[in-house]
Amino acid sequence: MTPGPGAQPKAGALPDPGGRPDPGALDAFRQEVRAWLGAALEGPFAAARGLGGPGREHEGHELRVAWERHLGAAGWTCLGWPKEHGGRDASLAEQVVFHEEYARAEAPARVGHIGEGLIGPTIIEHGTEEQKRRFLPPIRAGEELWCQGYSEPEAGSDLAGVRTRAVLDGGEWVITGQKVWTSLAHLAQWCFVLARTEPGSRRHHGLSYLLVPMDAPGVEVRPIVQLTGTSEFNEVFFDGVRTAAGNIVGRPGDGWRIAMATLGYERGASTLGQQIGFRRELAAVVATARRTGAAEDPVLRDRLIRAWLELEIMRQNALRTMTSLSAGEPGPEASIGKLYWSEWHRRLGELAQEVQGRAGLVADGPPYELNPLQRLFLFSRADTIYAGSSEIQRTIIAERALGLPRSPR
Incomplete structure (x- = not known):
């Protein structure tokens, strides 16, 4: 049963006193999300269905920005944020439901x-109260987009090796350095940058x-052309770039702690929605295998079955991780999940090429038009x-989950 107009189940009403979600309220919330998305993805936004995503961030950007603002105006962005900051105080269970329904509706990839x-x-x-007032409302409304200034040419997975530096000059920080693999930097209005602000400091000390x-002035963005022919990653150069002294989160020299906190938010409820996308991709691989006859090969058939089984395991592991997060106990589960899904997805890509046969080696059209499985x-x-590379995730699991000795630095 779909709730009537204006019906909005309260996030705080979902869990019972024991902390377990109320299935009835959660189902009502799911119906609300499903109904809203079904109606919203009609008319001017019907063309947005399925746009964007990894390797396809160039698709329909302006339309997707408009969609982001439409989501914000309707209260469907930042669900887990506290109400005082424009969110819904949504429970983790609600956030999972939203991401699942968003993926099922084939809504466009979020910008x-x-x-x-x-x-x-x-x-x-x-952040400070002033930072909250300045930056949170435009994010919630979809009016300002952000990118992440972490990785550098010699400091990718080894983030503590950053060399970008910043010095305080009167009322401004002056930043000089280079970042790389900066997703969507060519479209963003703001970047959060990890920089070395204490001369002579080493590793994770002295960062802000x-x-x-x-x-x-002084910001230069150079797109990096990827194997897919698209350019959602970028190099970003900072040549004496100035930002207000108040645009520092935490204290000077406290950047490592803040940066790690940011990374802790990276793997949450959206992973369940991601897996629905994986399921759709697997279905396309299976359909292609049947069409080309590759499914008759017993080895390929075994790999297809194994991919399906591993996807089911992935979901159960993600649900276990959500339980840890809801208890406020983030641990190595997030690293286990990231390692698992990324390796699985890479294997699925390889399988996608194999089931296409020789046709998979030829672009769909000039000059370099790829089909979905090639992409x-x-x-x-x-x-x-x-x-977080697989090597880093394995180290985290070894040291924090298995208690093995730390690797030599």
Whole structure:
């Protein structure tokens, strides 16, 4: 039964006194989300269905920005944020429901996810009241987009090795350095930058967490052409770029702690929605295998079955991780999940190429038009690198979950 107009189940009403979600209220919330998305993805936004995503961030950007603002106006952004900051105080169970229904509706890939999921929660937890007033409302409304200034040419997975530096000059920080693999930097209005602010400091000491406008003089963005032919990653150069002294989150030299807090927000309820996308991709691979006859090969058939079984395991592990997060006990489960899904997705990309046969080696059209399975194969090569490489995830699991000795630094 779909709730009537204006019916909005309260997030706080969902869990019972024992902390378990009320299935009836959760189902009502699911119906509300499903009904709203079904109606919203008609008319001017019907063309937005399915647009965007990894390797396809160039698709319909202006339409997706308009969609982001439409979501914000209707109260469907920043669900987990506290109400005092424009959110809904949504429970983790509600957030999972929203992401699942969003994926099922084939709604367009979000353009504001870095602001909503990373810098927003960071500012809520660690920012000043002035920063909250300035930056949170435009994120919630979809009016300002953000990018992440962490990785550098010689400091990718080894984030503590950053060399970008910043010095305080009167009322401004002056930033000089280079960032790389900066997703959506060419579209963002703001960047949160990890920079070294204490001369002579080493590793995770002496770093600060700065908020930098991307239209400031001295910012140069150079797109990086990927295997897919698209350019959602970028190099960003800062040549004496200035940002206000107040645009620092936390204290000077406290950047490592703030940066780690940001990374802790990166893997949450949206992973369940991501898996619905994976399920759709797997279905396309299976359909292609049947069409080409590859499904008759017993080895390929076994790999297809194994991919399905592993996807089911992935979901159960993600639900277990959500339980830990809801208890406020984030641990190595997030690293286990990231390692698992990224390696699985890369293998699915390889399988996608194999079931196509020789046709998978030829672009669909000139000059370099790829079909979805070819794009899946090429872009999924990056899955085991971005958001924490597989090598780093294995180290975290070994040291924090298994208690093995720390690797030599």
